Every structure is written in structure tokens, then in C-alpha cells.
Amino acid sequence: MGEGGDCLEGLRGGLERLARSISDLGLHSLVVFGSRARGDCLRDSDIDVLVVAEGFEGRPFYEREYLVLERYRGGLPVEPWCYTPKEVLDALEGRPRLDVLDALEYGVVIVDDGFWERARRLYNARRPRRTPYGGVALG
Numbered sequence: 129m130g131e132g133g134d135c136l137e138g139l140r141g142g143l144e145r146l147a148r149s150i151s152d153l154g155l156h157s158l159v160v161f162g163s164r165a166r167g168d169c170l171r172d173s174d175i176d177v178l179v180v181a182e183g184f185e186g187r188p189f190y191e192r193e194y195l196v197l198e199r200y201r202g203g204l205p206v207e208p209w210c211y212t213p214k215e216v217l218d219a220l221e222g223r224p225r226l227d228v229l230d231a232l233e234y235g236v237v238i239v240d241d242g243f244w245e246r247a248r249r250l251y252n253a254r255r256p257r258r259t260p261y262g263g264v265a266l267g
Contacts, residue, residue: 135169136160136236142204146177147239149199154182156213157244161231174205178231180243184212213243220250229256 136143147158162176163169184192192210200206209227219228232251237244 135164135167142202143238145202146200156180156241158239159231159235159237161235165236174207176207179208179210184210
């Protein structure tokens, strides 16, 4: 698959089912990032999904992942990375999270109510750059 194949081929339907299964969490956006979005996945690579939802507010990260996986019984090997809209915006305001910034840079949008589009415009306006040590400099 990493040899140029489409790493999302045949997966969109399952990812859309995932989005429907977690819509009660106040879902704003579901975005695939990582090797599946970059196109350099292996046949058995998991599917990194950034999930932006209001329902994660005040919950620890491990509980957020559980909330997603508990609702989704679709069989795809998803790895949810769960954030509130505020946390995504904070990642653009000096509290960078590499998973959020990677998803903003090259993520494949599966579901979006307009939030992700606005966040991506902010990201592009800030012109972040990678540091020599793998970090990100905003500004």
C-alpha cells in the first residue's frame, strides 16, 4: 500500500459510520491523518482519526477514546485522537499538539460542520514550520 496505493480505498463508508455512531457527542469534525492520509501506509496500518467534539469537554483523554470506541463497532482499526474545539484552536495559539497540526496540514476530512475548514484557514495563515528537532514553530 505504501507503494503509491490509495490508503483510504474502501474505508470511507466505515469512517462515515464511525462519524454517525459518535454524532451524539456533538461531533464537529472527523479527520484522518497519519500514514493513511499521507499515502505511505502499510497493509495493516491503523487509521489515525482526529475527532473534534463538544462532548469531550472536561473528560480525560483516555475516557474520550473509550467513548468513541464504545460507540463504534464497525471493525476498522481506528485510533481516535479526541479533542474539543477549544483544544484544537489552542494548538494554533502557542500550545501546539503535533497530532492536531499534522491533521491540519495534510488530513483527509471525512465529516466537517465547517469548524475544521475554519481551523485550517487559521493554520495556513500562521504558516507553521517544522523545527530541526521535529517540533513546530507558529508565527
